[in-house]
Structures are given as C-alpha cells and as structure tokens.
Amino acid sequence: MFEEQVIPLPDDVFRLLRDFIHGYCGIYFDNGSRFLLERRLSRRLEQHRLKSFEEYYHFLRYDRKREEELVILIDNLTTNETYFFRESPQLRAFSEEILPEFRETLAGRKVLRIWSAGCSTGEEPYTIAILLLESGDWWRDWQVEILGSDINQRVLHTARKGVYKKNAHRATSPDMLAKYFVADEKGDFRIIDKVKELVSFSSLNLLDPYKTSLVSNMDIIFCRNVIIYFDREAKKKVIESFHHKLRDGGYLLLGHSESLINISNAFVLRTLKNDMVYQKPVRERTDILNSR
Numbered sequence: 001m002f003e004e005q006v007i008p009l010p011d012d013v014f015r016l017l018r019d020f021i022h023g024y025c026g027i028y029f030d031n032g033s034r035f036l037l038e039r040r041l042s043r044r045l046e047q048h049r050l051k052s053f054e055e056y057y058h059f060l061r062y063d064r065k066r067e068e069e070l071v072i073l074i075d076n077l078t079t080n081e082t083y084f085f086r087e088s089p090q091l092r093a094f095s096e097e098i099l100p101e102f103r104e105t106l107a108g109r110k111v112l113r114i115w116s117a118g119c120s121t122g123e124e125p126y127t128i129a130i131l132l133l134e135s136g137d138w139w140r141d142w143q144v145e146i147l148g149s150d151i152n153q154r155v156l157h158t159a160r161k162g163v164y165k166k167n168a169h170r171a172t173s174p175d176m177l178a179k180y181f182v183a184d185e186k187g188d189f190r191i192i193d194k195v196k197e198l199v200s201f202s203s204l205n206l207l208d209p210y211k212t213s214l215v216s217n218m219d220i221i222f223c224r225n226v227i228i229y230f231d232r233e234a235k236k237k238v239i240e241s242f243h244h245k246l247r248d249g250g251y252l253l254l255g256h257s258e259s260l261i262n263i264s265n266a267f268v269l270r271t272l273k274n275d276m277v278y279q280k281p282v283r284e285r286t287d288i289l290n291s292r
C-alpha cells in the first residue's frame with residue numbers, strides 16, 4: 001500500500017483554517033487538532049493540485065467551487081456515528097411520557113412537529129417515526145411532520161435511501177427489526193415505506209440563520225451528540241435558535257452527556273420518570289402582556 005502524502009499545516013494557517021471552520025459550522029478544533037486537520041485534509045489539497053494549506057484556505061474562501069468543497073471538508077471532519085434506538089431511557093421518556101402528553105395537549109390543533117437536528121444517516125428520525133407508529137393510531141388524522149436535517153449531504157443521501165448495515169442495529173430489538181425492516185440479498189436492512197413516509201430530510205447548517213429560519217413552531221427538538229463538538233459561543237447560538245423554534249412548552253432533547261449548564265437559562269430541566277429533559281417554559285399571561 002502507498003502511504004498518503006501529508007502536507008505540512010503551519011501554525012498560522014492552522015489558526016486561519018480553524019477559525020474559518022468554526023465560523024462556518026460551529027465545530028472548534030483546538031491546538032491539539034492541528035495534526036488531525038493536516039492528515040485528514042492533505043488529500044483534498046492533492047485532489048485540487050494545491051501545494052500548500054494557505055492555497056487551500058484561499059480556495060475555501062474565494063473559489064467558484066467553494067460550496068462543493070465545503071461539503072467534502074465537512075464530510076472529512078465530522079463524526080457521523082449513530083444507530084437506531086440510541087439512548088433508550090430518553091426514547092422511553094419520549095414514547096411513554098412526552099407523546100401521551102402531546103396526545104392530550106395538542107388534541108385541539110392536531111399538528112405534531114418533530115425535528116431531529118443533526119440526524120446523520122437517518123437512524124434517529126426513523127426511530128422517532130417507529131416510536132410514533134408503536135404509540136397507536138391516535139395521531140392518524142393529525143398533520144405529523146418529522147424533519148431530519150444535517151449539514152453533511154453525503155449522510156442525508158444515505159438517510160433518504162433508508163438502507164442500513166447490521167451495525168446500525170446494535171440496539172434494535174428483534175421484534176422491531178422484523179416489523180419495520182426488510183432484509184435484502186446483501187444482508188442489509190431496508191426501512192419499510194410506512195416509516196419512510198413519515199420523515200422528510202433537509203440539508204441545513206445549524207449555524208446558518210437563513211436556512212434555519214425556515215423551521216419554526218416545533219413541539220420537540222432532538223439534537224443529540226451534535227453540539228458536543230461546538231465551542232461555547234456556537235452552542236449558545238444554536239440553543240438560542242432552538243428556543244425560538246420551539247413553541248411554548250416544547251421539549252429539547254440533548255445527548256445523555258450534554259447539558260445546558262453555562263449555555264442557557266431559558267429552559268427548565270424537568271425530571272420525568274424515565275429521564276431528564278429540557279422544556280421551554282410556558283409564558284405566563286403577564287409575561288406575554290409585558291413583552292408586547
């Protein structure tokens with residue numbers, strides 16, 4: 001095997017590149033990550049026949065094809081690890097406590113909007129759709145929207161196909177596998193149409209205010225294992241935007257190792273039977289009147 005050529009990334013260019021990536025997608029590479037960037041991005045320079053990272057930086061900023069390259073850059077730098085039925089206590093809180101609450105409180109408007117922000121290859125929003133199907137028929141005459149979004153176009157392509165390797169099913173029970181997937185001749189598992197039809201996918205950078213302005217009035221946002229890679233400033237921006245996009249009383253579900261400590265006071269931490277979840281407070285009438 002040939003060894004890949006690694007092109008040196010000088011300190012000053014590393015800082016330029018790091019700040020550019022951080023401004024674009026929120027992911028922050030500290031000084032210890034210089035070699036990681038060097039290793040992962042050297043082949044991109046070769047691909048474009050660029051001789052130095054400085055030239056690559058200018059390419060990313062000004063080239064006609066910069067948008068296309070940003071997609072590939074993100075793909076090289078992001079972690080897309082995910083699987084079906086990830087973090088079961090939280091999913092139990094969703095299906096056994098939050099959904100029954102929605103069933104009651106949203107019965108008047110009969111609209112349910114769920115957003116899986118940073119959905120990677122789709123396992124999370126499809127799991128949500130399966131849990132909804134498992135919860136009975138009560139929502140059949142409702143308008144139900146489950147949106148999965150990610151910054152990475154490649155993972156969204158896989159999500160839209162809905163075909164998964166065995167590895168995606170490390171937490172799927174045999175019952176769920178048999179009920180909602182069909183094994184193909186290669187041993188992969190195709191999600192059935194009944195689930196697929198409930199989910200739509202969209203390419204969306206959580207730090208892009210223009211794209212995210214198209215999302216609003218959500219009842220629940222799952223954003224799990226996404227902002228852990230962001231610095232505090234970027235986390236604050238994203239959480240503030242989630243606050244705007246949730247209706248009063250809506251829920252925010254983060255990954256099990258994530259919290260809003262030092263990030264935001266705008267949510268209430270509620271202890272449910274199965275897990276702790278963040279909720280956007282319902283504004284008191286006086287608050288509403290004061291804010292006019």
Ligand SMILES: C[S@@+](CC[C@H](N)C(=O)[O-])C[C@H]1O[C@@H](n2cnc3c(N)ncnc32)[C@H](O)[C@@H]1O
Pocket residue numbers: 024025026027078079080081082083086117118119120121124149150151152155204205206207223224225226255
């Ligand atoms: C580790 S995966 C998490 C997938 C899923 N939420 C889960 O918990 O299993 C993180 C995903 O966040 C996406 N991501 C990272 N930065 C993003 C940004 N600025 N906007 C949207 N998605 C982003 C990555 O592309 C990646 O697919």
